[in-house]
Each structure stands twice: as structure tokens, then as C-alpha cells.
Amino acid sequence: MATDQMTVQASGKGPQPTVKPAPRRSLPVLDRRYLPVLGTFVVLVLMLVIGGTRYENFLSGRVMANLFINNSFLIVVAVGMTFVILTGGIDLSVGAVVALSTCISAWMFLHGWDAIITIPASILVGTLIGWIVGVMVHVFEIQPFIATLAAMFLARGLCYVVAPESIPITDATIVKLSETRWEIVDNFAVTPSGVIALSVVLVAFVTLHYTRFGRTVYAIGGNEQSARLMGLPVARTKVLVYVISGTCAGLGGLLFAVFARSGYSLTGVGMELDAIAAVVIGGTLLTGGSGFVLGSVLGVLVLGLIQTIITFEGTLSSWWTKIVIGALLLVFVILQRLLVVRRR
Amino acid sequence: MTGLAQLTRHRLFWPIVALFVLLLASTLKHHTFIEVTIRDGHLYGGPIDILRRSSILLLVALGMTLVIATRGIDLSVGAVMAIAGAVTLSQIADSPDPGSLTTVALAMATGLAVCLVIGVFNGFLVAVLGIQPIIATLVLMTAGRGIAMLITGGQITTVTSAPYKALASGFWLGLPIAALIAGFFFAVVAVVTRRTALGVLIESVGINPVASRLAGVRARTIIWTVYVLCALFACIAGFLQSSNIMAADSNNAGLFIELDAILAVVIGGTSLAGGKFSLTGTLVGVLVITTLTLSITVIGIPVNAVSLFKALVVIVVCLLQSPVVQHKLRARRRKAAPVPVEVPA
């Protein structure tokens, strides 16, 4: 009797015709994944056009060069943040780590350390904090938000201990780094900081797209459980993205030290929000698994341009920067959301 | 299993231990810290001070707990506080009679109305458009302070208004009014969530929003509501804060309070992944954070190092609460059971 029941069920399945539709598309004309970045690029171009038509000298080499120079540290920090966000995590500690790195380098220079030791040390401080975060997130299963928040308090607290007052940096290497400008054309100069930032972007791009580690980052962001069951080194990768983000923040701190030539504990307050905003405006999904490091660079440039335009406008008060960034964030987030909904 | 072992596994055990250690340390340093005396008919002393200083954070954390229980997060609370202060104080400053109760009440009503709109906006982004809470509220976290400065014209608006000042500095029945306000709202939320079904519905939405909707729960309305509530509580916190300094400082009002509030909620044992929430836990978390800040000054550690100690306490408490450490602690008592890895179906 039971047998009948079982067989009927399956014989019912036997002769059924298949009605499954074929794969919906073979080769997309433009991969959907590039749409958000393209959007950012369009915004950037629009801003350049608007700025160029409204203000004299806006598109001059000097202004454009300054855009890169003033934001080189943010580019580096945003690159690190991109790694973390691609895995679906978040790193709130970067602003404080930037501050800690500048404070430590200022403190070490003050106490007579040589640049050859100080510079690596200030970067490695970031690496160390990133590693601590990674261990907290991975080994102790503390949510990234809380772990990096703790790291933020930790780094900020250490800043006050190291440099309660602003410490000027007079080290020859740093001074030289900050004063060097390689002029290319029409006042468009490149600084060592800019070169470092661009190299970081390049290395990050290759790492994300041409190494197994990079692809694992995307896989974890897509579906962490699957990545684990596929036998990918999820644990190592998750720790490593925080190490990368910390290192980038450390390097960002060094670049900031070069930029400001002082170490101060209140440096980079809220920089993590700028970095997150840049990454999101650059088209990376906060849920992870989708986005590009080049998008984050565009995001930083968009933020920088807003600042530049408001400076050029002259009559606009500084708080408009925040309002415009917020509004832009809103627009991008809603657009991304629509894109995701349409994909379903 | 012994009673003690069970006690150490209670999720509020370590936070409460931390609280006692802090109080003890402060008392050892200054023997009078723990004493409560009556002066001018008001209660004075360390504990009262902690209560008064906790009120702002408690209000913010109260709303945050509800938001987090629905799997959300609200980063905009600090900015909302700034806007609340800016709106209210600007209106009081512009009025012909800043000292009158009516003026203050009207100004506060305006502040509440503006914050209501903000809450509705946040809730709309999250509940209707389905944008991730962290990014939806990041919008106002970024833009909010700009808006507050727009309202005050970039100035720090100061006022002189006795009724408004009483909010933060006044006493009633010997207790600080600020603490009474916070305590009142805490009690209201506790009673409303647990005596009605709101609490369990918020939890069900937080644990499984899709299933909750299909079960007939108004998931969208509930999510929307918690963001509105969170903005309103932040608004009241903004009143207390601006009353404290009698000025609307758009740059610094409630700066980083969202982080403290989230910490308080997490220390209190509510998971950022949503679901089961504990208001008592949040209260303990708030007290730990406030006491920490106060103790550090009492003990004589430089104020600048506050965040260092905050970090240490957070790290220690979170580590002790983390499932891994809890598991290890338990494993010492009995043989380890395999940790099942959840494979989503």
C-alpha cells in the first residue's frame, strides 16, 4: 500500500514535459555591475562641467592637482574600506587610526627617531589595530560594527596619550615629501602622496581582481556561508581585510602627516564616514559582494569636488558641504536600491 | 550546575560586575563618592550625578534598542539632537518673551514636530524603500548637522530662559528633572512593550521580517514606528542637552552619541542582528558607560583618556559576552558539545 503511494507520486513526475525557461541572457551588452560606477562617473563629469562653466580657473591644472593632493589620504583610506565593505563588513576605526598614525609619527620624530623607523612604524600601527579587529570579528565573533567601534575608541584614546597637544613635524624626510612637486603640464603637479595613493589603488585593483584572495573577498560578500562550504579560506580572508583596512588607514595617517606636518589627536574625526560615503557613492553595495575600488576613488573625487565647488562659490557657507554630501548619498542609495529591485 | 555558574552565564552578569568595579574604584578614591546627601532639599552625591548624566544617553539608547531589535540601526540620533536644539533654541531666542512657559512649550513642540518629520523620513527609507538602515540613517547623520547649522545660521545660539534651563538643571521631589524625564520614558516604553504585544511583534519583525509580514504582522508600520520613536527620543535628549548648556551647538551637540547608545544596547545584551531585546540591559549599559566617564574623572585619570578606557571596558565586556568565550567557559565545566554551523535552508 505504501509502495503504491510512493510510486504514484514519482510516476506522476516521470512523463512531465519541461517548461523551464532557458537562461535569460547570454552576453550582456553592459554588465549591470558597472552601472553604479558609471553613474558616479557621470556625476563627476557633470560637476566638472558645471564647475568649469560657472567659475574661472576651475578646470585649471592647479585646482585639479589640489583635488588629488588634498584627498590622497582619503583615497588610501577609502581603498581599505572598500575591501572591508566588499566582504559585507564595516570599519569605523579608520578615522581614529589615521589620527593615531599621525600622532605616533609626530611623537617618534619629536623623540629623535629616524624616518626609516618612524615611517614603517606609523603604518604598522594601523596594521596592528586592523589585526586586533580581525581577531575580534573572526575569533570572538563580535559584530564588525562593535569591534571597529571599540578599535576606534582605543585608537583615539591612544592618540590622547601619545599627543595630548598638537606636535609639529620637522623631520627632513617628511618636509621633503610634502614639498616635492613634479610638475607635468600647466601647473598640474604630482606629489609623492598622490603617487603613493595611486599605487595603492593599483595594487588594490590587482589584488581584488587578479588574486585568489581578492576573489574570495567577493565570494564572502556574496554569500559567506557558501564561501565557507566551498572550502574557501573565509577566516583568513576576513581577518586580512581588516588588516588591509588598518594598514591603509596607517598609510593614510602618514600621508596626512605629510599633508599637515603635525600630529594631533583630533585629526580625522568623522573621516570614517567620509570614507564610507565615498565607497557607497562609488557604487559599492554595503551588503557586500559588489563594487569596485576604482568606484571608491571616483567617490572620493566627487566628495572633494563638492568641497571645491563650495569654496569657489564663496557665498555658500561651509555647512552646505555636509548637506550636499548627504543629499548625494541619498540619491545614490535610492538609485542603487532601484537597481537591485529591478534585477529581481 | 552550581548557582554561581548560572549567574556568570547571565548576559548581564559581566556588565553589572563592571558597573560595581567602577563604583568601587571611585569610592575607594573618594570615600564620599557613593554617599547621597540632602542639600537645599535636593539629593546630591555620586549616584545622583550618574543618574542625571545618564538621562540623555538613556533616552537615545531607549529608541536605539527598539530600532536595533527590528534589525536596524539609527546613526542619525546625534544629528537629530543637534537639530532639535537648533530649532527649539532659535525659536525661543527669536521670541519676545524667552522666559515664558508658553514660549518654551511652543518651541519644544516645534522641535518635536521637526524630529517627527525626520523620524518619518528615516522610517520611510528603511521600511518602504527597503534601504539598509545603516546607510539610510547615514544620510541624515551627514546632512543633519549641516541642516542644524543652516537653522542657527552657523552660530551657537544661546538663550536665557528659566523654564528651559530647569529641564536639565532643575529638581523635582529632590530628584533631577532630567533623570525623571528619562526614567519616565523608560518606564513608559518598558510597560508598553511588555504589557501590550508591541514587544513581541518588534522581536518577530527583527528575527524574520518576511515571515512576520506573512503572519499578518504590520511589519512595515512597526519598523516605521520605531524610527519615529527613536527620532522623538533623540529630540527630547536634544532638549536636555541644549538645556544643559543653554545653547544650541550644532557641531558638538550629541556628537558620537549614536556610538555610545549602540554600545549601551550591545553591552545590555541586545544583538545587533535584531530580535530579542532587553530594556533593562540597555539601562545597565547606559549606567556602565556614564559611570565609566564619571569614574575616570573621579579617579583622576586625564579626561582625554576616557575613550581609551571606554575601549578597554567595551572590549572586555564584549569578549566575555562573546559566544566563543562563553562556550570556552562552559567547556571547562563539562565536555564540549560540537558547535553546530547553521546552514541556511
Added chain:
Amino acid sequence: MTEQSTTPIVEMTGISITFPGVKALDGVDFRLLPGEVHALMGENGAGKSTLIKALTGVYGIDSGRIVVGGVEQVFSGPAAAQAAGVSTVYQEVNLTDNLSVAENVMLGHEIRRFGVIDWHATRKAARGYLQALNLDIDPRSSLSSHSLAVQQLVAISRAMVVDARVLILDEPTSSLDADEVARLFDVVRTLRDRGVAILFVSHFLDQIYAISDRLTVLRNGTLVGEYRTEELSRVELVGKMIGRELEVLSELETSSERAVVDWTGTPYLQAIGVGRKGSIEPFDLDIFPGEIVGLAGLLGSGRTELARLLYGADHADSGETRVAGEPVRLRNPRAGLSRSIVFSSESRKTEGIIGDLTVRENIVLGLQAERGWLRRVPSRKADEVVDRYIKALGVRPANPDAIAGNLSGGNQQKVLLARWLATAPKLLILDEPTRGIDVGAKAEIQKLVAELASQGMSVVFISAELDEVLRLSHRIAVLRDRRKVAELVNSQDVTTDVVVDLIASGGTSA
């Protein structure tokens, strides 16, 4: 197959695993030979998944030995198991759909040159692995653009990349249609002939008999025995799985006399041209009090979509719905609920159970949602309701404070049923209520549905198992390609073949 002569590739002896409060596996032995398809059988909760997870290193074992390829192994996780040649393809296809097909196949094994990935060579390799399984798809295409069946084959291709000597297929067919199953089986046979040992888990007995050489039966975490498939009849197999006489099943056979339905009155629910773009074309459907209407059709034919419109889980963009003769607009689940219509989703975990809440809270949730948040269900009433349904439906454990997420699939289904029955519905829509639950619980649920209908409740019953639909339903609506193509009154003459023909022909004759 010459399995008798070969030595096992996998040999597990005396495996025991204890979860808090449960002995999940108790001294289980298991052998898997190269070049065989071995079915792992047992009811839900018998320990099949646990055994697989023990083998793949997802769970640690408390005692016992695992020998793979002659070497004793303690796998630290899926990665270690894969390195030793043990690969698993899960029911829910564990790939990442934000990446391309090629990447999913090759992730972690991309071909590198000078330390960086050579994408050209990697894609070429991926294409090779896909073609080895007769899968001719563009490796650059996004994984999410392919059907679940293709994704499953992609997952198997991936297993081949790591040179799997043992391939575990955990319920791979539960979401596939017949053609897709046939295609999968072709691949499985090809691999078997190449000497891969295949461990196959499925609830479909026919498939077990079609593909497996030997089988191992588990019950309640213990080993019942190991058999050659051809030497064990289906009745014997089911008997060994459920470990009791087949009373429940035979009882159901006799109790399937359907109560008579009065088709002259007003239908409880009447759908006139109701439809929703992109989900189901406009359809008419009447459901009378005391009637069970079965929905038959393949996966993706629009069964679920139709049911969701009847409840208000999605809102219709055309047509009119009448409840008890009165036009209504079902815009959201609450609208359905307020008309005494309830809907139990096919996805228990994601759309049904609130995992972290207790059984009690889960059961009361429907009632509470109906009352709104202000009017809490009084605890005495809640106790009474919960108690009654736990008893009536035989929810195990019978503990209202148990966390619902920890219950087995069948018991979660019962909790969901309790949630809905507690609201005293007039129309109960059940989407695959018996999927993935054991034979005993299945029979109980079928019996319950028949009883409820005989008491006057209207029921819409959806199941992939046609005989189940036929046994229960008074009328059957046939769906195909997101369209209702036929409707027939159930009788002796209506057999599965009749319905299958209707599905195949698209109902042109009806």
C-alpha cells in the same frame, strides 16, 4: 558495478555526535565504495544531515573514526574535506550568485601565472569542466542568470575541479523537474562510471531506486542497516525508515473518503479574472465551504503565485475577489487575515517560523497579528490555545517554551498549522505543507486537512506530489506556465496520468 571487490573509499565507524540534549548520532557505521551511488535514507531527524556534516568536517565527532582513502582523517572543515577529495553539493546550491559561472566553478583554484590569475586560462578550464558534464553555458555569464538546475550542475562541476573522489549530493532533486532530474542523473552515472563514489540523499523513493546501487538506512541517529537497493523492496525500505508498521499510511488510504461538498451555495472565496503581471495570468477560481481545492502543476507553474494572491501576500493588479459574495481588495496579508483567510508558505524557515521565538509565541503570533499590537492576547487564553494545538497536532517536544527554530521540519510545520488554526480561519491555504517532512508527519497532516474540511473549512492544497493532491482534493486546478489551464472535479476516473496529460497538453482539451 564491481563494488564487492573494492575497498571502501570512506569508512566511518562508531560515529557519535551529541548536541545539547540530543544524541544526534549514536555509534553509526557507514561505508562508501568507489564507483557506486549510495543512497542515505531515513526520516527527518534520523541523522542523515548530521552524518554528512560529520564526514565533511562541518561538525566535530564525539567518538568514532573516519577513514578516507585508507587514511584516518579529522577534517577541520569543508576546506580540509575537499582537499582530501570529499565534496558536497547541497540542496540550496552553495555558490555565490554575485559572481560568474566560471568564477564559481574555479573559486580558490583559479589558474595563476606569475602570481596573478590568468583569467583566459581559468575560463577555459571552467568551460572544460562544464562541458565534461555536457553543460554548454557561457562561463562569463552571471550565475544568477541560470536556473536552479543549471546552478546545481555548476556546483557539481566545481566538485570535479577539486578532483573529488567522493561526491555528496544532499537532496539535489527537490527543486528540479523531471527533465532536470534526468539530466542530473546522466551526470551522476557518468561520474560513477569514472569511479567517483557518490552519496545521494533524496526523499523521492523512485529516484533512489532509479539511481542507487546500495543504500544505508538510519533511524533516530542509529544505523538500521546497509542493503543492496535491488534486494530491498520499497515496502521494506519504508518500514525500515519509519520503524513501525505502516498503519498510519494504510489508515490514511481508508480515511480518504472525501466528505461531500455543496457546490450550489455561495463560494467562500471567488476569484474573477484575478492576476498579477509577471507572476500569474488572470484566473477564475471558486472555493466552497468544506471544499479542498488542489493546485497541480510543476514548480514555477504559478501555484505559489496564485495562492499568494488569494491571501493578499502579493496584491493583484487585475480582477475581482469576493469573499462570501462580497467584493474585497486583498492588498496585504492582513487583509486576508481579517477575512479569515490564512496562508502557510512553502518556505517554512524563511517565510513561516520566527526562529528565535518560542513555540508558544509562534503559535500565538497569528492571533496577535489579527488583534493588533495594543490588545495583547491574554496569557490564559494563549496558554489554552497553545496547549490545545500542541496536543491536537502532536507537536514534539510538547514544550511551549522550546525555541521554534530548534524543532524538526515536520514539527515546525505543525507549529505553523497551529498558528493558523488558532485564528479559526474559514479558508486555509497550504503551500507544500508536507515537503521535506517524514512519512509519519506527512500522513498526520493529510489526515488533519481532510478532517478540517469535513468540519466546513475551505482548503487550498498545493503539493508537488500529485497523488497527495488527488487523494485529498474535491476539485483540482491545473496550472502551467503561470496560467490556470484546467479545472476538474475529482473522481475515481481522475488519475495522476489524467492530470499529467493536462499539464503536458496545456489543458487544450479541457
